[in-house]
Amino acid sequence: MPRSQQGSPGPGYLPTCWLLAFALFTALAGPTAAQDAGEGRDLYLEVFVNGQPKNLVARITDLGDGVLSADAEELRNSGILPDSVTTRGELRLGDIPGLGWRLIESEQVIRFIVPEGLLAPKVISAGPAERDPFAAEEDAAPVIDHGYGLVLNYGLNLDSWRTAAGETGQSASGSFDSRLFMPMGTFSHGFVLVDDDAGKLSYRRLDSYWRSAFPGRAVQVQLGDIATRGPGWSRPVRLGGLMVERNFGLRPDLLTLPLPGFEGNAALPSTVEVFTNSIRNYSGDVPAGPFRIDDLPIASGSGMARVVVRDVTGRETQIDMPFLVSDALLRPGMADFALSAGRPRLSFGLEGDGYGDDIYGVATLRYGLSQGLTVTAHAEGGPGLTMGGLGVTSRVAHLGTASLSFAHSRADRGEGWLLDLSTELEFGRTRMSGRILRSGGQFSDIAAVTADADLTSSEFPNRIAQLSISRSLGNARDGSASLFLSDLRQADMTSETSLGITYTRQVLGDASLALTAVAQRGAEDDQLVGLQLHMPLGGRRSASVYAEHRREGWRQSMNISGRSKSGVPGWDWRLQATRNDSLSVLGRAAYENRLGRAEVGASTSNGHRSLGLRLDGAVVVAGGGLFLSRSIDDSFAVVDAGAPGVEVSAENRPVGRTGRSGKILVPDLRAYEPNNLSINPEGLPLDAAVGATRKSVRPAHRAGALVSFGVEASAHEALIALVDADGQPLQVGGKVVLNGLDQELLVGFDGEVFALGLQARNEIVVSYGGGRGCSAQFPYTDEPGILTEIRGVPCL
The missing domain is CATH 3.10.20.410 (PapC, N-terminal domain)
Structure with missing residues (x-):
C-alpha cells in the first residue's frame, strides 16, 4: 500500500x-x-x-x-x-x-x-532487521571475506628431570593443529607427537575433517571426523562420516531466542526507555495511542525490567515488567537441526585408533512452536539399534524453563526406556536448577552398542538426581551461598552420592573468602572441608592461600602471580608452594608477543627436580606472505598497508607495525562479524597514495582474509607548477588532461597541479572556457620517499 x-x-x-x-x-x-x-x-x-x-x-x-x-x-x-x-x-x-x-x-x-x-497498536521492533535464513543466500547474509592459506598451530614441550636417586631423563612432545582454508571450505588436521616406550617420537592422529559453511542458510557441512550432538540426555559419539547441521554462529544477525516485548498506550507522543540492573537496554520514540515494542535487547536471564515512558510535556510513567530470556527456547518458527552418519571411531588418540565396520546415524531437531514452547526430537540407529526420543521445553511463567523428555530403544540385547526432567528457575536472588533422569530395561545408544564389552562405563546410568540452589545474600560484601546434591547410580547398581555447601564473601577490602564443605558416599567415602583466601596486591599482582582437610589429612597451598601492564607483548609469572606429606615448589614465567608465547617452568618435590620449556605459536602462509604469530584459534586477517613500518589497529587498538613486505597478520578476529581495521597514514612515505585508512572485514571461522588499503608506496607523483608565456602562474580552474587521460584534475592556486602516474616524458593539456587553452611537456624522475616538485613548467 x-x-x-x-x-x-x-x-x-x-x-x-x-x-x-x-x-x-x-x-x-x-x-x-x-x-x-x-x-x-x-x-x-x-x-x-x-x-x-x-x-x-x-x-x-x-x-x-x-x-x-x-x-x-x-x-x-x-x-x-x-x-x-x-x-x-x-x-x-x-x-x-x-x-x-x-x-x-x-x-x-x-x-x-x-x-x-x-x-x-503501533508495532516497533527493537531488534535487528529480520532476515529469513531460508531466503536466497545472496540476499540473506552479509558478504563474507574469503581467502586462501595455510595455518599450523604448534605447542612444543621440552622437559628434563632428576630423581632423588640421581637418575636423569629428558622428554619431548608436541601438539599440532593444521588447516588449509579456501573460499569453498577448510580442511583441518590435528595430531600429537609423544615419546613412546623406545624413547622415540610417536605420531598420534586426532581429528581430520573438511568443513564447508553456508552462512546465508546458517548451515555447515562436515566430512571426516565428526562429533554428534543432541539434547542434554543424549551422549555424543565420534564418527567418521558426514554431518549437516544448523550453526547460528554463521549468522550473528539472526535473532534465535524469544525476546520479551512491552505493550502500552501513550496519550501524547513519547519516548520509551527500558532498563535492567540500572543499564539502559533500549530507547525509542512512540506515537500517541497504543503501541507495542517487540524483541527488546535484554540479556539472558530473568528478573524485572523498568520501563520509563516520558511524553513531550516531560510527564514520566514508570512500570516494572517481568522478563525471561533463555537459550533453552527458540523463537517461533525457528529450527535447529543436526544430521550425522558414519562409522564409530574407536580408541581415539591411542595406538589402536580406528573405525568400526558398521554405519550408524544420528538426527536431532529443535523447533520453536511459540514464544514459550520448544519441541525436540532425537533419533539414533544402525545395525542392532533403534532409538528415538521426544522432548518439550516450556517457559515457567517468568521464573525459568522446564524440560521433559522420553526416549525408547530397541537393541539386540533388549528394549529400554529413559525419562529426563530438568528445570532452571530464578526467584529473585535465589536460583535453582534440578534434574532427574531414570532409565530402565536395557536402554541403549550408539555409545553403548559400539563400546568394548568390558567397559561398564559405556552403559547408560540407571539414575541421575541433581539439585543446585544458590542465593545472593545482598551486595558483594554480604556474599553468596550455594548448595548442591548429586545422586548417581550406574548400570551395575553401584551408586555415588555427594552433598556440598559453599559460601563466598568479600573481606579485608577487595579480598575474597570462600568456604567449602563436601561429603561423598559411594565406592569411596570422603569428606572435604576447605578454605581459600584470594588477595589482590596491586600492580597486577595477587596472592592466594588454600587449606583443605580430607581423609588423608591436611593439605595447604600458597601462590603468588602477576603480569605486566600490557597484555601483548607482556610477561606473566607464578610461584606456588604446596605442603601435604612433603613440600613442593613450582615456578614459571612466560613472555608473549605477536610472534608466539614462550614459557619456562621449574619444580622440586621430595628430592625430584624438573625443568621445562614450552613454545606456543603458529606459522601462517596467507595473503602472499609467510608469518609467525600467536596461536590462531578463530579468524584472522593479513593487512597490506603498502609500506613497512605502518601502524595497524584493530577496533582502535594498536596491534603492531607492518614488516618489510608492508604486511602484518592480525589475529583474534570475530568470525562472520564486522571487524574494523585501520592504518595510521603518518607512517607512509610522502610520495604514497592512500586509497583508504579504515576498512571492515568479515572472515570465515578458522580462516583468514586479505585486507588491502590500496596504498601505492611509489605512485610516481609530483607537484607541477605551470606558468604562461609571461612566466606568470596559470589561472585557477583550468581543466587538465595528463598524457591523454582525463583524471578530473584542475589547475590550483599558483598554477599548481598534483598529478599521479607520471612517466619519464609527460604532456599536459589545459583548457578553459571560450576555447582558451595551452599545453606543456616535461620530464619526470621518480625519487622514492620524496614528493617531487617540478616548477616553472611553461604552458603555451
Whole structure:
C-alpha cells in the first residue's frame, strides 16, 4: 500500500500524487460497468485517525446509501482494529461497533473517530532487521571475506628431570593443529607427537575433517571426523562420516531466542526507555495511542525490567515488567537441526585408533512452536539399534524453563526406556536448577552398542538426581551461598552420592573468602572441608592461600602471580608452594608477543627436580606472505598497508607495525562479524597514495582474509607548477588532461597541479572556457620517499 512522508517531497511523494490523481480521474470518469452492476465505487482516500494523519492512502469502497467497506488488513495498517479482531477480507465499516467516520470526498479524505478499544497498536521492533535464513543466500547474509592459506598451530614441550636417586631423563612432545582454508571450505588436521616406550617420537592422529559453511542458510557441512550432538540426555559419539547441521554462529544477525516485548498506550507522543540492573537496554520514540515494542535487547536471564515512558510535556510513567530470556527456547518458527552418519571411531588418540565396520546415524531437531514452547526430537540407529526420543521445553511463567523428555530403544540385547526432567528457575536472588533422569530395561545408544564389552562405563546410568540452589545474600560484601546434591547410580547398581555447601564473601577490602564443605558416599567415602583466601596486591599482582582437610589429612597451598601492564607483548609469572606429606615448589614465567608465547617452568618435590620449556605459536602462509604469530584459534586477517613500518589497529587498538613486505597478520578476529581495521597514514612515505585508512572485514571461522588499503608506496607523483608565456602562474580552474587521460584534475592556486602516474616524458593539456587553452611537456624522475616538485613548467 503506498505511503507518503511528512515534510519536503521525498521518494514517497510521487506515488501518493499518482494515487490521488488516479482517484480524481476515477471520480470524474464516472461509474464503471462493474460498479453499475452494484459492486460499489472504489475511493482512494487519505486517512486521519482521531485527528492525526496516518501518512497513507487507503482504498475505501462506497456501496451506496452511505454504506462504506474496506479491507481489514488496510484498516489495521491505518491503526484501526487490534490483533484480537481476527476478521479478514472486506469489512463493512458500519459493522464495527463504536467506529465513526466522516468522508470528505471533495478533499479525498476520510476521518475516522476510533474508540481506544479499536485502536491497533503501533508495532516497533527493537531488534535487528529480520532476515529469513531460508531466503536466497545472496540476499540473506552479509558478504563474507574469503581467502586462501595455510595455518599450523604448534605447542612444543621440552622437559628434563632428576630423581632423588640421581637418575636423569629428558622428554619431548608436541601438539599440532593444521588447516588449509579456501573460499569453498577448510580442511583441518590435528595430531600429537609423544615419546613412546623406545624413547622415540610417536605420531598420534586426532581429528581430520573438511568443513564447508553456508552462512546465508546458517548451515555447515562436515566430512571426516565428526562429533554428534543432541539434547542434554543424549551422549555424543565420534564418527567418521558426514554431518549437516544448523550453526547460528554463521549468522550473528539472526535473532534465535524469544525476546520479551512491552505493550502500552501513550496519550501524547513519547519516548520509551527500558532498563535492567540500572543499564539502559533500549530507547525509542512512540506515537500517541497504543503501541507495542517487540524483541527488546535484554540479556539472558530473568528478573524485572523498568520501563520509563516520558511524553513531550516531560510527564514520566514508570512500570516494572517481568522478563525471561533463555537459550533453552527458540523463537517461533525457528529450527535447529543436526544430521550425522558414519562409522564409530574407536580408541581415539591411542595406538589402536580406528573405525568400526558398521554405519550408524544420528538426527536431532529443535523447533520453536511459540514464544514459550520448544519441541525436540532425537533419533539414533544402525545395525542392532533403534532409538528415538521426544522432548518439550516450556517457559515457567517468568521464573525459568522446564524440560521433559522420553526416549525408547530397541537393541539386540533388549528394549529400554529413559525419562529426563530438568528445570532452571530464578526467584529473585535465589536460583535453582534440578534434574532427574531414570532409565530402565536395557536402554541403549550408539555409545553403548559400539563400546568394548568390558567397559561398564559405556552403559547408560540407571539414575541421575541433581539439585543446585544458590542465593545472593545482598551486595558483594554480604556474599553468596550455594548448595548442591548429586545422586548417581550406574548400570551395575553401584551408586555415588555427594552433598556440598559453599559460601563466598568479600573481606579485608577487595579480598575474597570462600568456604567449602563436601561429603561423598559411594565406592569411596570422603569428606572435604576447605578454605581459600584470594588477595589482590596491586600492580597486577595477587596472592592466594588454600587449606583443605580430607581423609588423608591436611593439605595447604600458597601462590603468588602477576603480569605486566600490557597484555601483548607482556610477561606473566607464578610461584606456588604446596605442603601435604612433603613440600613442593613450582615456578614459571612466560613472555608473549605477536610472534608466539614462550614459557619456562621449574619444580622440586621430595628430592625430584624438573625443568621445562614450552613454545606456543603458529606459522601462517596467507595473503602472499609467510608469518609467525600467536596461536590462531578463530579468524584472522593479513593487512597490506603498502609500506613497512605502518601502524595497524584493530577496533582502535594498536596491534603492531607492518614488516618489510608492508604486511602484518592480525589475529583474534570475530568470525562472520564486522571487524574494523585501520592504518595510521603518518607512517607512509610522502610520495604514497592512500586509497583508504579504515576498512571492515568479515572472515570465515578458522580462516583468514586479505585486507588491502590500496596504498601505492611509489605512485610516481609530483607537484607541477605551470606558468604562461609571461612566466606568470596559470589561472585557477583550468581543466587538465595528463598524457591523454582525463583524471578530473584542475589547475590550483599558483598554477599548481598534483598529478599521479607520471612517466619519464609527460604532456599536459589545459583548457578553459571560450576555447582558451595551452599545453606543456616535461620530464619526470621518480625519487622514492620524496614528493617531487617540478616548477616553472611553461604552458603555451
